[in-house]
Amino acid sequence: MxxxxxxxxxxxxxxxxxxxxxxxxxxxxxxxxxxxxxxxxxxxxxxxxxxxxxxxxxxxxxxxxxxxxxxxxxxxxxxxxxxxxxxxxxxxxxxxxxxxxxxxxxxxxxxxxxxxxxxxxxxxxxxxxxxxxxxxxxxxxxxxxxxxxxxxxxxxxxxxxxxxxxxxxxxxxxxxxxxxxxxxxxxxxxxxxxxxxxxxxxxxxxxxxxxxxxxxxxxxxxxxxxxxxxxxxxxxxxxxxxxxAGQLEHSMKQSSAITVDWNVNADTYQVRKPARDKIKIMIVMPWLIIGGAERFFLDLLEELPRDEYHITLVTTIRAESPLYQRYDQCTDEIFLLPSFCDTPEQMENVILHLVETRGIQIVHINNSDIAYAALPRLKARFPGVKTIALLHAYVPELPWDHVRNSVGFNAWIDCYNVCRASLKDTLTSLFHIPPEKIRILPNGIDTNLFRPGTYEESAMLKQGFNIPLDKQVITYIARLHSDKDPLKFVAIAKRMIAADPADRYRFLMIGEGPLMNEVIEAVGPLSSKIIVLGARGDVHQILKFTDVMASTSPSEGLPISGLEAMSAEVPVIAFAVRGWLDIVHQHHDGLLIGRSQFEEIDYAQQLAYLLDHPDWLERMRAAARKKVTTFFTRTQFVERYQSLYRHLVSGSLPPIG
CATH class of the missing domain: 3.90.550.10 (Spore Coat Polysaccharide Biosynthesis Protein SpsA; Chain A)
Incomplete structure (x- = not known):
């Protein structure tokens, strides 16, 4: 003693x-x-x-x-x-x-x-x-x-x-x-x-x-x-x-290689302990780029009451972090693990170290393979910690499909969090995940920010972009990446321009990504009609003078950009794929185009037809706004997640609703 x-x-x-x-x-x-x-x-x-x-x-x-x-x-x-x-x-x-x-x-x-x-x-x-x-x-x-x-x-x-x-x-x-x-x-x-x-x-x-x-x-x-x-x-x-003499050119360059075991003991140094009454959550995601999955958590964290939650944010893939500053304002701490880790094992050890020193109660995983791999060790050391797998889309044709990657760790996952019913069906029917482990929590957006503009607002904004008032505007909002197929959008725009001697259309492309140069090259001499804007912070303003939002993605989760457009009374035209099928009611608040060898022609013709029928377009606009304000508001979104977190901390899942 x-x-x-x-x-x-x-x-x-x-x-x-x-x-x-x-x-x-x-x-x-x-x-x-x-x-x-x-x-x-x-x-x-x-x-x-x-x-x-x-x-x-x-x-x-x-x-x-x-x-x-x-x-x-x-x-x-x-x-x-x-x-x-x-x-x-x-x-x-x-x-x-x-x-x-x-x-x-x-x-x-x-x-x-x-x-x-x-x-x-x-x-x-x-x-x-x-x-x-x-x-x-x-x-x-x-x-x-x-x-x-x-x-x-x-x-x-x-x-x-x-x-x-x-x-x-x-x-x-x-x-x-x-x-x-x-x-x-x-x-x-x-x-x-x-x-x-x-x-x-x-x-x-x-x-x-x-x-x-x-x-x-x-x-x-x-x-x-x-x-x-x-x-x-x-x-x-x-x-x-x-x-x-050139004798130092290769000497003492930075190496992240660790020469001793990474395991830092929890008592090596003291950390600021989160308040006892706060719910302590670790969110693990690949990176802080500007994408739908990253925007999802940013929207959530900006609304969670800071006095009720302690948020530790962790990333596991090295990348530029354009959203770092915004995330830094709505979280308690951010650890970009590739900044000082060299291997997945090192990252797993840091994750476990942070869980222990912060008293983490919930680990919410968003598309991070390293976080999934850490689950067996995490659950063995901290059996009381609850784990959530957030899944956006099932993309079986791609090697990084996170649905397949996550279900392999089903034994260590307490809850699958999906944004649409079709994804729950995929989990239960294809992967035999018990339905009681799955909760459908749709995304939500700020309907006050994303609202229709008055005629005067729209006209002024349109002129600010040097777009004549008589032009109809079709806007693409997505990363310039192969999984969004921006080159397909350019091809469709070219078809519509070629078939329109009256020069009625302007096409805007909002987003950045690895295909930027290819997109610009594909646009070529049509840059005054297909306008590549890059990443923008004023999408809510651009939507005020947009007539139709166009998506060419081969698959989606529950697309936030689509909900934002619909909230601003902008109907969506997209391919009839997962994600869009969950939010667009065909011919009521948007258009869905079947995939085929003639899809570009079909897409261009149906979009032109919609723009030629203003009465139909106007009815779609009103229906799109009504759907979002009824089912997909930011308030509903945050309330659903708060309920999930509170129930998990108390040892249960919220009722299936």
Whole structure:
């Protein structure tokens, strides 16, 4: 019994020790200091200390603040003005953490930066420092996305954010920051670390926020950059000679290979625990691109009450993340696993680590094969965690069909969440999934945002796109990807243009993707009539002057773009495939074209016929809006999911409705 008490006391003592020390050198920037400190206190990792070194400030407001400021986990050290390098070294000498984060007093950090950096350093003993992307704010708004770490590139230019996380042991081995330097102390420090064998690692995410406000020290150093570069080259002459000789071109490039077991213990560091009364959900999806599945979760998360849910979002495929900022505003934390994981096994281990440290109650999987593969281990370790497989479409002809991939893990899935009845039928009839495990939860959209425009609105918007008022507008809204077949849309548009000597039509294409260049090439000289707009944030405005939305997808889930169009009183024409069959009532609120060898001709003729009959088109418009406002509103959508989550946490599924 005594031994157990001793172990518990030792564990508590260990947990009370700071794991990361944030060192802030402050000279006359008191007006920003509290903002910098608060950004650190908001970190997901909590066993930190903050050491502010007052480097002889003479600004009265800063002096007063440093006398009276009381912040948790924060210690203030005063010294005569000696410069930033001596101030940093003084703070690090006083620090107790295994890892050091150097932060300027006028900047801020993302709340996940320290934890992500620690995950890298804890699992890669050869890495000495971790950097990221930079977002400027204040008087300027821009981003800096330097290349991945390479010693050769570092010698050519500083590719490491000055405010980065590093090992205390690396700082000690390098002899600290150079107190005799005349500037660029951070760049010289990274070069010195690399020259004694420490590697660098870049997390390709916007996790550091650089305040721009007048002539700061970094701006003053920029004016002296040639002099400072020459000074660094003199100090590291041997390294630059090796660079010139080509001996560093392939040395010390960033590698995400992990040289020790990934398994980070849950007690390695402390995290900010979600409130007990919140429902704690992990959502795992492939990426944060602009697509229907990603929009689905974004719509949901933007509406869930923040005081009732703690949301951890995880992605498992490396890709650009254009929706990152919007997701960041409606979730508690985002982990893009490919940013610091190299293999599926590493990603699975991080998923399990996050489930344990956050007390996750529900894992909601959206099209992530890695998440499915983690289910056996997850359920073995955390049998009380409920799992949901969200499925959008059954596409048996494609190798990545997520319906087939998910049912192989049926033993570890508590609920299949589908958006339409036909997909439930597929699960029960083809894959023999018990119907009681399946819930149909249709998508929903914002019917106030996606609404019909007045004649005046439509006319003004149309003119803004240089489209004559007498032209009829057909709009394609989808990714420019083979699974949406945008080239089919271009071919149909060309047929209609060729058969229309009166020049009555304009075709708009909204979306981006790997087929963009092929689409532009296919459009060719017809670019004034088939207008490729790329990704847009004003789709709700474009729909106000659209006559018909056209889809050429060979399959769909429950297409959000179609619901948005119908809500704006825009009928849909599409192929008669899964997804569209679930929301379009033939000849009532849209047109469905059968698949055949003559489908392009049939599609073009029926679309032209509809546009030639304004009375029929008008009836379709009203019917389309009525369907969405009756069955597919955002409020209904969110209420369905809240009911699902609450029932799962209580140990059951909601009634089948």
């Amino acid at each position: 005594i031994r157990e008490e001793v172990i518990q006391r030792m564990l508590k003592l260990k947990q009370s020790e700071p794991f990361v020390s944030v060192v802030i050198a402050c000279y006359n920037y008191g007006m920003y200091l509290e903002d910098a400190i608060d950004s650190c206190l908001a970190s997901t990792i909590q066993n930190i200390e903050i050491i502010v070194v007052d480097d002889g400030s003479d600004d009265p407001a800063t002096i007063e603040l440093l006398k009276t400021m009381k912040k948790p986990k924060t210690k203030i050290i005063h010294q005569e003005n000696k410069g930033i390098a001596p101030a940093l070294n003084r703070g690090i000498q006083e620090a107790r953490g295994k890892y050091i984060f150097r932060l300027d007093s006028d900047d801020r950090i993302h709340h996940t930066l320290l934890e992500k950096g620690v995950l890298v350093l804890e699992t890669r003993p050869n890495i000495g420092f971790v950097t990221c992307y930079l977002q400027a704010f204040g008087k300027e708004d821009w981003v800096w996305t330097p290349p991945p770490f390479s010693f050769a590139e570092l010698l050519k230019d500083n590719i490491v954010v000055g405010n980065s996380l590093f090992r205390r042991a690396a700082w000690e081995g390098a002899g600290g920051f150079d107190e005799q330097g005349r500037g660029y102390e951070d760049w010289e420090f990274w070069i010195r670390l690399a020259s004694i064998g420490w590697g660098g690692f870049q997390i390709p995410e916007l996790l550091f926020f650089y305040r721009r406000h007048g002539e700061t020290e970094s701006v003053r150093q920029f004016y002296r950059q040639n002099e400072l570069r020459a000074d660094i080259q003199r100090k590291h002459l041997r390294m630059y000679e090796m660079l010139t």
